[in-house]
Each structure stands twice: as C-alpha cells, then as structure tokens.
Amino acid sequence: MFSERENSRKRLMELLDKPGNSHCADCSATAPEWASYTLGVFVCHSCSGLHRNIAHISKVKSLLLDPWTTAQLELMDSVGNHAAKATYEQTVPAFYFRPTHKDCALLREQWIRAKYERKEFMLGGRQESYSVGYREGFLWKRGKDNGQYLSRKFVLCEQEGVLKYFNKHDGREPKAIMSIATLNATFQPVKIGTAHGLQISYLKDENPRNLFVYHEDGKEMVDWFNAIRAARLSYLRVAFPGAPEADLLPKLTRDYVKQGFMEKTGPKHTEGFKKRWFCMDERRLMYFKDPLDAYARGQVFIGSQENGYDVLPGLPPGVHSSRWQYGITVATPDRTYLFACESEKERTGWIAAFHTFIGCPMLPQEYAVEARFKHQLDY
Numbered sequence: 100m101f102s103e104r105e106n107s108r109k110r111l112m113e114l115l116d117k118p119g120n121s122h123c124a125d126c127s128a129t130a131p132e133w134a135s136y137t138l139g140v141f142v143c144h145s146c147s148g149l150h151r152n153i154a155h156i157s158k159v160k161s162l163l164l165d166p167w168t169t170a171q172l173e174l175m176d177s178v179g180n181h182a183a184k185a186t187y188e189q190t191v192p193a194f195y196f197r198p199t200h201k202d203c204a205l206l207r208e209q210w211i212r213a214k215y216e217r218k219e220f221m222l223g224g225r226q227e228s229y230s231v232g233y234r235e236g237f238l239w240k241r242g243k244d245n246g247q248y249l250s251r252k253f254v255l256c257e258q259e260g261v262l263k264y265f266n267k268h269d270g271r272e273p274k275a276i277m278s279i280a281t282l283n284a285t286f287q288p289v290k291i292g293t294a295h296g297l298q299i300s301y302l303k304d305e306n307p308r309n310l311f312v313y314h315e316d317g318k319e320m321v322d323w324f325n326a327i328r329a330a331r332l333s334y335l336r337v338a339f340p341g342a343p344e345a346d347l348l349p350k351l352t353r354d355y356v357k358q359g360f361m362e363k364t365g366p367k368h369t370e371g372f373k374k375r376w377f378c379m380d381e382r383r384l385m386y387f388k389d390p391l392d393a394y395a396r397g398q399v400f401i402g403s404q405e406n407g408y409d410v411l412p413g414l415p416p417g418v419h420s421s422r423w424q425y426g427i428t429v430a431t432p433d434r435t436y437l438f439a440c441e442s443e444k445e446r447t448g449w450i451a452a453f454h455t456f457i458g459c460p461m462l463p464q465e466y467a468v469e470a471r472f473k474h475q476l477d478y
C-alpha cells in the first residue's frame with residue numbers, strides 16, 4: 100500500500116509530464132520543483148520565491164517536500180502551465196520583454212506581477228502606459244563627473260523618434276537627445292549596484308554614450324524599459340518595411356555579449372598595459388576607464404575571419420603584461436590589439452566572445468559600420 104504522501108507525489112510527477120509543465124510557467128527553466136496551488140502553475144525554485152511576494156494571489160508549495168491535499172492536486176490537474184498561459188498571457192504585446200531564468204530578478208518579478216497580480220495581459224485589460232508611444236517621468240540619473248544620482252526628467256517620444264532628458268525641471272532645452280534608432284537599454288544591477296539599475300546607451304556620431312538610471316519603483320523602471328522596446332519596434336517597422344516581426348523583435352534591446360576588465364596596450368605596444376573596462380556589444384568592442392563611464396575611451400570593430408580579423412591566445416614574443424598574464428592577440432586589417440586577462444577563465448570567455456563574430460560572415464550593414472570605424476582615431 101502506498102501512503103497518501105507517496106500517492107500525491109506520484110500524481111504530481113505524472114502532472115509534470117503533461118505538456119507545458121516540464122518548464123517553469125514564468126521563466127521557462129527546466130524541471131520545476133514548486134507549484135502555485137492557487138494559480139495552478141508549476142514554477143522553478145527562483146520564481147516560487149517571487150510568487151511569495153504576491154501571497155494574496157499565489158500560494159506556493161514544494162512538489163517534493165510539502166503535503167498536498169486532493170483538492171489541490173485536482174486544481175493542478177485542471178489548470179497547469181498551458182491553460183494558465185492561455186489565460187494570463189492572452190494579450191502580451193510583441194515588444195514586451197518576456198524574461199527567462201537568465202534575466203535579473205526585477206524583470207522576472209515584474210513579469211509575474213504583471214501577469215497574475217495586475218492581470219495586464221488578460222483579455223479586456225486596460226492599455227498600459229508603455230504601449231502608447233509617449234512617456235515622461237523622473238528617473239535618478241548618475242552624474243557624469245561625481246557619480247551622484249540626481250532626479251532628471253525623461254521624455255520618450257515615439258513620434259519624434261527620440262528619448263530626451265532635462266537637467267532643470269522646467270527645462271525647455273534637453274540636456275541630451277537620443278535617437279531611438281541607436282537606443283539600447285539593458286538592466287545591469289551588479290554593475291550599477293542597485294537591483295533596479297538600467298543602462299541606457301546610444302550612439303552620437305558613431306560614438307557610444309551611456310546613461311545609468313534607476314527608479315525606486317520596480318514597475319516604473321520595467322515600464323520604462325518596455326516603453327523603449329515599444330518605441331524601438333515602431334522605429335524598426337518603418338526602417339525595415341516588410342521585414343517579418345520575428346526578425347525585428349531580437350533587435351529591440353540587447354545585452355552585452357561579454358563585459359569585464361582586461362588590460363590593453365596602445366598602438367605601439369610599448370606604452371605598457373592599462374586596465375580598462377570592456378563591453379562587447381555585437382561587433383563593437385568598447386573600452387572605458389570605469390564601468391560606469393558615460394563615454395568610451397575607444398572602440399574596436401570585430402569583423403570576420405575572411406575580412407582579415409583573427410583572435411589568438413597569447414602575446415607576441417617579447418611582449419609581457421606587468422600584472423595580468425593571460426594574453427589575447429586580436430588582429431584587425433589595420434592594427435593588432437593586445438589584451439591581458441586576470442585569469443585563464445576570463446581569457447577563455449573573451450576568446451569565445453571574439454570567435455562568435457570572427458567566425459561569422461559580416462552582414463551588408465556591418466560593412467557600413469566597419470567603414471565608419473576606420474574614420475575614427477583610437478584615443
């Protein structure tokens with residue numbers, strides 16, 4: 100005879116085999132070990148913690164460790180991840196960022212709140228502010244010089260194709276006008292040092308510019324992020340008429356391929372190695388003195404092997420970095436770049452990042468970017 104506990108565990112394991120239940124309902128992580136017995140969804144351990152924040156709507160239990168009643172098992176059977184998705188994700192806008200288990204807790208928490216607490220994506224729900232093509236409000240913005248965060252008014256206007264911010268509250272003259280055409284936004288909680296930290300970047304005359312902002316309210320910050328994505332989608336639809344939406348969606352916002360400290364030499368390789376913060380943004384390798392700098396010190400275009408780009412571990416004979424010993428040599432048609440990493444693991448990671456692009460043929464528009472880089476000086 101099976102005990103009641105063993106029976107309920109057996110039933111739960113059978114339910115996990117049903118379509119949709121093998122992955123977390125909220126972040127798609129494999130093999131969920133928790134479930135919300137009020138919503139009827141199977142979730143991963145990490146998302147179960149976020150469901151505890153909406154305990155008035157969702158109550159979670161461990162599949163393995165907690166006792167389950169027959170009524171709770173029936174609910175899990177009658178709902179499940181497939182049916183819950185059909186209910187709670189009916190009207191998710193195409194541009195809306197659906198986080199995975201790799202994304203930061205803020206994005207996952209707000210996704211869970213939007214779905215189950217605010218019911219933003221249920222049929223008949225109201226149109227959310229991030230969908231309307233215009234947004235204004237105050238964000239804390241990191242000062243360029245002293246690193247202090249000051250309240251600044253931001254205005255996103257899809258019709259004008261820009262994001263602006265103002266130093267003075269009554270300000271007529273924006274302090275910066277950022278074109279939606281080159282705008283990117285990425286949550287960088289570790290780098291910025293706050294869970295709600297968003298990095299906004301754009302290009303000014305092909306030079307990267309960074310802004311670091313946050314809002315105390317997590318919903319407000321994620322709404323800004325999705326408003327930027329909505330504006331980007333509108334822009335891309337006009338810029339690439341007829342392009343399938345599936346091709347445009349990955350271009351709305353992007354994370355860095357890799358970032359971290361390396362040392363680099365100057366063009367003559369005799370100036371000594373200097374420690375810099377590097378960000379690999381698609382084929383653009385940028386470097387900064389400080390991770391939170393507004394301006395890049397320089398940037399390197401990473402083309403493809405057939406166009407004369409290559410990456411090798413190690414440094415040329417006779418060249419040594421004084422501190423970090425894990426060298427990388429990157430050859431470009433114009434110049435050879437020498438880098439040094441702190442650990443073998445870091446070096447392996449960077450070489451893999453370079454290979455992603457060097458091993459991949461360049462797209463027509465990337466030739467144009469490469470040509471614009473050639474007009475730039477390394478400073």
Ligand code: ZN
Binds near residue numbers: 126200
């Ligand atoms: Zn999850």
